[in-house]
Amino acid sequence: xxxxxxxxxxxxxxxxxxxxxxxxxxxRSYGTATVDRIVAAAGISKGSLYQYFGGKAALYRWxxxxxxxxxxxxxxxxxxxxxxxxxxxxxxxxxFLAGVRFTASEPKLARLGARFLRDLxxxxxxxxxxxxxxxxxxxxxxxxxxxxxAHGELRAGLDLDTVAILLAQALxxxxxxxxxxxxxxxxxxxxxxxSVTNALxxxxxxxxxxxxxxxxxxxxxxxxxxx
Amino acid sequence: xxxxxxxxxxxxxxxxxxxxxxxxxxxRSYGTATVDRIVAAAGISKGSLYQYFGGKAALYRWxxxxxxxxxxxxxxxxxxxxxxxxxxxxxxxxxFLAGVRFTASEPKLARLGARFLRDLxxxxxxxxxxxxxxxxxxxxxxxxxxxxxAHGELRAGLDLDTVAILLAQALxxxxxxxxxxxxxxxxxxxxxxxSVTNALxxxxxxxxxxxxxxxxxxxxxxxxxxx
Amino acid sequence: xxxxxxxxxxxxxxxxxxxxxxxxxxxRSYGTATVDRIVAAAGISKGSLYQYFGGKAALYRWxxxxxxxxxxxxxxxxxxxxxxxxxxxxxxxxxFLAGVRFTASEPKLARLGARFLRDLxxxxxxxxxxxxxxxxxxxxxxxxxxxxxAHGELRAGLDLDTVAILLAQALxxxxxxxxxxxxxxxxxxxxxxxSVTNALxxxxxxxxxxxxxxxxxxxxxxxxxxx
Amino acid sequence: xxxxxxxxxxxxxxxxxxxxxxxxxxxRSYGTATVDRIVAAAGISKGSLYQYFGGKAALYRWxxxxxxxxxxxxxxxxxxxxxxxxxxxxxxxxxFLAGVRFTASEPKLARLGARFLRDLxxxxxxxxxxxxxxxxxxxxxxxxxxxxxAHGELRAGLDLDTVAILLAQALxxxxxxxxxxxxxxxxxxxxxxxSVTNALxxxxxxxxxxxxxxxxxxxxxxxxxxx
DNA sequence: GATGAATGAGCCTTCATTCAT
DNA sequence: TATGAATGAAGGCTCATTCAT
Numbered sequence: 001x002x003x004x005x006x007x008x009x010x011x012x013x014x015x016x017x018x019x020x021x022x023x024x025x026x027x028r029s030y031g032t033a034t035v036d037r038i039v040a041a042a043g044i045s046k047g048s049l050y051q052y053f054g055g056k057a058a059l060y061r062w063x064x065x066x067x068x069x070x071x072x073x074x075x076x077x078x079x080x081x082x083x084x085x086x087x088x089x090x091x092x093x094x095x096f097l098a099g100v101r102f103t104a105s106e107p108k109l110a111r112l113g114a115r116f117l118r119d120l121x122x123x124x125x126x127x128x129x130x131x132x133x134x135x136x137x138x139x140x141x142x143x144x145x146x147x148x149x150a151h152g153e154l155r156a157g158l159d160l161d162t163v164a165i166l167l168a169q170a171l172x173x174x175x176x177x178x179x180x181x182x183x184x185x186x187x188x189x190x191x192x193x194x195s196v197t198n199a200l201x202x203x204x205x206x207x208x209x210x211x212x213x214x215x216x217x218x219x220x221x222x223x224x225x226x227x
Numbered sequence: 228x229x230x231x232x233x234x235x236x237x238x239x240x241x242x243x244x245x246x247x248x249x250x251x252x253x254x255r256s257y258g259t260a261t262v263d264r265i266v267a268a269a270g271i272s273k274g275s276l277y278q279y280f281g282g283k284a285a286l287y288r289w290x291x292x293x294x295x296x297x298x299x300x301x302x303x304x305x306x307x308x309x310x311x312x313x314x315x316x317x318x319x320x321x322x323f324l325a326g327v328r329f330t331a332s333e334p335k336l337a338r339l340g341a342r343f344l345r346d347l348x349x350x351x352x353x354x355x356x357x358x359x360x361x362x363x364x365x366x367x368x369x370x371x372x373x374x375x376x377a378h379g380e381l382r383a384g385l386d387l388d389t390v391a392i393l394l395a396q397a398l399x400x401x402x403x404x405x406x407x408x409x410x411x412x413x414x415x416x417x418x419x420x421x422s423v424t425n426a427l428x429x430x431x432x433x434x435x436x437x438x439x440x441x442x443x444x445x446x447x448x449x450x451x452x453x454x
Numbered sequence: 455x456x457x458x459x460x461x462x463x464x465x466x467x468x469x470x471x472x473x474x475x476x477x478x479x480x481x482r483s484y485g486t487a488t489v490d491r492i493v494a495a496a497g498i499s500k501g502s503l504y505q506y507f508g509g510k511a512a513l514y515r516w517x518x519x520x521x522x523x524x525x526x527x528x529x530x531x532x533x534x535x536x537x538x539x540x541x542x543x544x545x546x547x548x549x550f551l552a553g554v555r556f557t558a559s560e561p562k563l564a565r566l567g568a569r570f571l572r573d574l575x576x577x578x579x580x581x582x583x584x585x586x587x588x589x590x591x592x593x594x595x596x597x598x599x600x601x602x603x604a605h606g607e608l609r610a611g612l613d614l615d616t617v618a619i620l621l622a623q624a625l626x627x628x629x630x631x632x633x634x635x636x637x638x639x640x641x642x643x644x645x646x647x648x649s650v651t652n653a654l655x656x657x658x659x660x661x662x663x664x665x666x667x668x669x670x671x672x673x674x675x676x677x678x679x680x681x
Numbered sequence: 682x683x684x685x686x687x688x689x690x691x692x693x694x695x696x697x698x699x700x701x702x703x704x705x706x707x708x709r710s711y712g713t714a715t716v717d718r719i720v721a722a723a724g725i726s727k728g729s730l731y732q733y734f735g736g737k738a739a740l741y742r743w744x745x746x747x748x749x750x751x752x753x754x755x756x757x758x759x760x761x762x763x764x765x766x767x768x769x770x771x772x773x774x775x776x777f778l779a780g781v782r783f784t785a786s787e788p789k790l791a792r793l794g795a796r797f798l799r800d801l802x803x804x805x806x807x808x809x810x811x812x813x814x815x816x817x818x819x820x821x822x823x824x825x826x827x828x829x830x831a832h833g834e835l836r837a838g839l840d841l842d843t844v845a846i847l848l849a850q851a852l853x854x855x856x857x858x859x860x861x862x863x864x865x866x867x868x869x870x871x872x873x874x875x876s877v878t879n880a881l882x883x884x885x886x887x888x889x890x891x892x893x894x895x896x897x898x899x900x901x902x903x904x905x906x907x908x
Numbered sequence: 909g910a911t912g913a914a915t916g917a918g919c920c921t922t923c924a925t926t927c928a929t
Numbered sequence: 930t931a932t933g934a935a936t937g938a939a940g941g942c943t944c945a946t947t948c949a950t
Contacts, residue, residue, distance in 0.1 A: 005930080031259030034923065045932045047927085056924065119256070131413070159438050161408045166442065169396045177392045186358075211389050219446025232913070261940065272915045277942065459909075485713030488944065499911045501948085510945065576710050585867070613892050615862045620896065623850045631846045640812075665840050669847065673900025686934070715919065726936045728923085737920065 001058035002066070005051050017042045017052070021063055026112040030060055030119045030126070057126060064116050065129065068109055075102040088148030089217050092167070096209040099175050104200060107176075107190060114173035141167055155222035163220055170212055182208055228285035229293070232278050244269045244279065248290055253339045253418065257287055257353070284353065291343050292356070295336055302329040315375030316444050319394070324436040326402045331424040331432065334403070334417055341400035368394055382449035390447060397439055409435055455512035456520070459505050471496045471506070475517055480566040484514055484573045484580070511580065518570050519583065522563055529556040542602030543671050546621070550663040553629045558654060561630075561644060568627035592618055609676035617674060624666055636662055682739035683747070686732050698723045698733065702744055707793045707872065711741055745797050746810070749790055756783040769829030770898050773848070778890040780856045785878040785886065788857070788871055795854035822848055836903035844901060851893055863889055 006014065020041035024033045035056050039046050053059040076098040086094065103110040116133075119126070141164040148154045154163075180190040183200065190196060200208075233241065247268035251260045262283050266273050280286040303325040313321065330337040343360070368391040375381045381390075407417040409431075410424060417423065427435075460468065474495035478487045489510050493500050507513040530552040540548065557564040574584035595618040602608045608617075634644040637654065644650060654662075687695065701722035705714045716737050720727050734740040757779040767775065784791040797814070822845040829835045835844075861871040863885075864878060871877065881889075 029256035029258055031256055035925090036923070046925085046934095047932050048930080050925070051930070131415075162405050162438050163442065165404045165408065166393075166397050166401055166439070169401050170393055174393055174396050178389050181388045181392065211386050212393070215390065215393065215446035216442065217446070218448070218450060219442035219444070221445070223445060235913085262942090263940070273941090274915055274943080275913075278913065283941065462909095483710035483712055485710055489946090490944070500913095500946085501911050502909080504946070505909070573710070576708065577713065585869075616859050616892050617896065619858045619862065620847075620851055620855055620893070623855050624847055628847055628850050632843050635842045635846065665843050666847070669844065669897065669900035671900070672902070672904060673896035673898070675899070677899060689934090716921090717919075727921085728936050728938095729934075731921065732934065 001054040002062045003052055003054070006053065009052070013044070017044065017049070018063070018067065021059055022108050022112055025060060025063065026108045026115075029115075035059075060126070061129065064113070065133075068113055068116075071106060071109060072098075072102050072113075075105055087151065088144055088153045089213060091144060092216070093209055093213045096171065096175070096213050097206065099171050100179060100205050100209050103175055103179055104205065111176060111187075114176055137168055138164055152222065154220045158220055163216070167216060170216070175212070178208065178212060228281035229289045230279055230281070233280065236279070240269075240271075244271065244276070245290070245294065248286055249335045249339055252287060252290065253335050253342075256342075262286075288353070288356075291340065295340050295343075298333060298336060299325075299329050299340075302332050314378070315371055315380045316440060318371060319443070320436055320440045323398065323402070323440050324433065326398055327406060327432050327436050330402050330406050331427060334406070334424060338400075338403050338414075338418060341403055364395055365391055379449060381447045385447055390443070394443060397443070402439070405435065405439060455508040456516045457506055457508070460507065463506070467498070471498065471503070472517070472521065475513055476562050476566055479514060479517065479573075480562045480569075483569075484577045489513075514580070515583065518566070518574075519587075522567055522570075525560060525563060526552075526556050526567075529559055541605065542598055542607045543667060545598060546670070547663055547667045550625065550629070550667050551660065553625050554633060554659050554663050557629055557633050558652070558659065561633075565630060565641075568630055591622055595621055606676065608674045612674055617670070621670060624670070629666070632662065632666060682735035683743045684733055684735070687734065690733070694723075694725070698725065698730070699744070699748065702740055703789045703793055706741060706744065707789050707796075710796075716740075742810070745794065749794050749797075752787060752790060753779075753783050753794075756786050768832070769825055769834045770894060772825060773897070774890055774894045776852065777856070777894050778887065780852050781860060781886050781890050784856050784860050785881060788860070788878060792854075792857050792868075792872060795857055818849055819845055833903065835901045839901055844897070848897060851897070856893070859889065859893060 006017075009017075017038075020038045023041060024038045027033075033056075035046065035049060038059075039049050042049075049059070053062065099110075138161075142160055145154060145160045145163055145167075149156065149158065149160065154160075176190070177187055180187045182204075183190060183196045185196055233244075236244075244265075247265045250268060251265045254260075260283075262273065262276055265286075266276050269276075276286070280289065326337075369387055372381060372385075372387045372390055372394075376383065376385065376387065381387075403417075404414060406424065407414045410417060410427070412420075412423055460471075463471075471492075474492045477495060478492045481487075487510075489500065489503060492513075493503050496503075503513070507516065553564075570587075574580040574587070592615075596614055599608060599614045599617055599621075603610065603612065603614065608614075630644070631641055633654075634641045636658075637644060637650045639650055687698075690698075698719075701719045704722060705719045708714075714737075716727065716730055719740075720730050723730075730740070734743065780791075819842075823841055826835060826841045826844055826848075830837065830839065830841065835841075857871075858868060860878065861868045864871060864881065866874075866877055
């Protein structure tokens with residue numbers, strides 16, 4: 001659905017389109033967003049967009065399923081902590097950290113991602129995509145937690161499905177709100193003025209990530225008194 | 228904006244309209260939902276809906292700000308919350324429990340409520356309501372946590388704002404997903420066939436609530452090794 | 455189209471309906487006026503209005519073709535100047551005077567009347583009525599002017615059709631504006647607060663009428679230098 | 682509110698739209714006129730009209746505040762108004778003459794203009810424009826008359842406000858009716874078949890203008906017997 | 909006779925998509 | 930390839946009229 005013409009575009013122009021789409025889909029639900037605003041912000045003609053993408057839905061799909069994934073990976077890998085096999089909590093900490101970094105470096109895209117599943121699920125046109133995506137995320141977390149339980153990092157008897165669900169939420173939109181709170185602004189302000197996130201130092205971000213993981217780590221650790 | 232004519236309707240008809248609205252607003256974002264579909268599902272004419280409500284926004288507001296609150300209260304009160312002043316965790320457990328009960332008894336409405344703030348925030352027309360609502364919820368949790376910290380139930384040094392944010396999410400949409408997982412179905416199936424939730428016994432629901440609270444309780448409890 | 459039920463109403467109720475209709479049709483064009491506002495202002499139910507009149511158009515017709523004519527006649531006759539056959543200018547002065555009196559005593563109705571022909575003409579549904587009414591008015595003036603010309607009150611060679619047209623306008627809406635100007639208020643204020651017209655004394659009104667007639671009298675009088 | 686797209690249209694198409702709008706707004710009050718009828722008559726799609734104008738109100742405004750003014754100016758200037766400073770009556774005669782010419786060349790537009798203020802006044806959306814326009818017209822006439830009075834062209838003691846009001850009416854819609862009468866047709870016929878007005882020669886039109894001005898000139902001239 | 913809920917045609921406006929230039 | 934005018938299907942809402950109570 002992404003046409004080859006889009007990839008032939010000059011990087012500058014391609015980026016203008018991507019930015020415009022992120023802004024629009026980030027500020028409005030899929031159904032409320034309009035391609036008119038996107039092309040206006042991107043400074044291209046309406047006809048052109050339809051030469052790059054099959055339509056509104058195709059642009060949305062590409063943005064979230066391909067572009068965002070790619071950027072997220074890039075953000076994560078650019079801060080690789082490559083050493084050997086990590087324990088559950090180190091892995092999760094890295095994931096949280098990557099999430100925070102991604103949020104800090106591309107807050108608009110991150111916010112869009114946070115609304116991703118919900119939007120997909122709500123727009124019948126895009127509903128099926130949501131299921132797969134959600135299932136994959138859940139399964140990844142579940143596997144991690146199960147390995148951790150096997151290694152004794154999590155106490156036995158825990159309902160890992162429940163833990164995975166809560167973790168997914170915290171990793172998703174929760175991270176955004178925490179970050180906004182840490183910067184002393186609301187969610188809206190954070191997205192309108194991403195510069196505030198740059199004020200956070202490397203160290204602060206790490207602490208922030210640990211705050212969130214700590215709660216889950218301690219919350220799921222083996223205990224003598226726990227069920 | 229809700230007109231008296233709506234309250235004069237026969238209970239059956241009124242409920243048909245409420246159900247239709249919950250289904251539509253639950254299945255689509257506010258901007259994408261249409262009153263055409265609502266009236267079609269309710270089996271009334273378009274003109275009639277406008278005799279009951281001032282418009283689409285008024286219906287949405289009433290559904291969430293009045294009807295849902297009322298139903299939530301009813302769901303909570305129908306399960307007596309008895310004795311004296313509770314500790315932080317008992318209070319939260321009650322709140323979670325109430326949330327689960329409400330979710331179990333009216334899953335569609337609960338899901339709509341979980342999307343409430345996000346929708347409000349996205350629709351400029353309804354934006355201001357969101358701020359107040361979100362602030363109130365956050366403050367209630369924050370006060371509770373602060374009292375708990377003062378009593379030694381939570382360890383010192385915790386960033387209570389962060390904890391409150393994570394709790395709010397778990398109390399909100401997280402609850403829905405956990406419930407769906409517990410019933411062994413997906414979110415969509417849960418909403419399409421609410422009867423499955425009735426299979427859950429009183430005891431099971433209590434356990435479910437404890438599972439969720441336990442993670443946060445242990446995760447925030449005083450520890451010798453914690454920062 | 456006026457149903458007998460309307461005449462059986464108590465005078466008070468009947469008048470409430472009439473006043474409400476005058477207000478609404480006076481403040482808005484026929485197409486923009488709504489029966490909802492009329493029944494609300496009259497304090498009756500919508501169904502009732504349809505038991506008194508065939509519909510919106512029937513009410514409008516009755517109000518203008520029957521009620522207003524009747525009231526105008528009443529206003530004129532209540533100030534009868536009954537003596538013998540009058541000259542053109544005395545007759546016109548009486549007519550102007552009657553117009554001013556009617557305007558002063560029932561400004562809203564007068565304003566409605568001023569919009570009458572235009573509205574009728576503009577609403578296809580009512581168009582045919584306009585022609586007849588306009589023709590009758592024009593003919594009455596024309597006859598008067600012709601008699602005057604025969605008696606030497608108007609100079610020969612005048613295009614009486616043209617004079618009649620200008621006079622009709624002055625008698626109509628022009629009178630309203632002059633009256634408003636005389637009271638030191640705008641047209642809108644005059645209609646919103648009819649009490650201001652009561653400040654005008656009998657003598658002042660007469661002078662006002664003469665001001666208007668004088669221009670036409672002198673303007674059409676025989677002249678040695680006129681064509 | 683007029684978009685540039687409208688000016689880029691082919692003259693023929695643009696004119697079709699203008700004609701359709703003049704017909705519709707000329708045949709119905711602003712509130713009763715519909716854009717559906719306009720686009721149908723113009724042979725364009727509904728969406729297209731909204732690419733040319735911001736909406737119904739914008740089209741109406743443009744038509745009356747810009748297009749009509751421009752056409753009026755063109756009609757006036759195409760008949761050179763030559764030499765030095767004119768007296769009151771020469772000025773008014775020119776104004777009347779210009780009015781007649783405009784009416785003769787574009788009767789539908791002229792008729793629409795005659796209804797202009799009234800419509801504006803009735804539609805709250807457009808109300809404020811009316812006040813200014815009306816005030817300006819009145820003031821222009823008043824200044825002219827005051828200068829004339831100072832030069833002895835009008836008798837002292839005249840209420841110039843009243844005269845200005847009557848003149849404004851004659852210049853406005855009165856002109857239309859006089860013209861129709863002169864052509865031996867009704868107002869409706871004149872609008873349905875504008876070709877009849879072309880039968881009037883230059884000389885006839887001048888005479889027509891003089892007929893109207895004459896009444897006011899003689900009607901307001903200094904007199905020994907006048908008050 | 910009085911009421912007011914119910915109806916549905918019709919209004920203005922928006923927007924994704926197409927297509928001729 | 931780029932453009933932007935053209936389209937028409939909805940969407941939210943209004944309102945004259947009907948009709949069961």
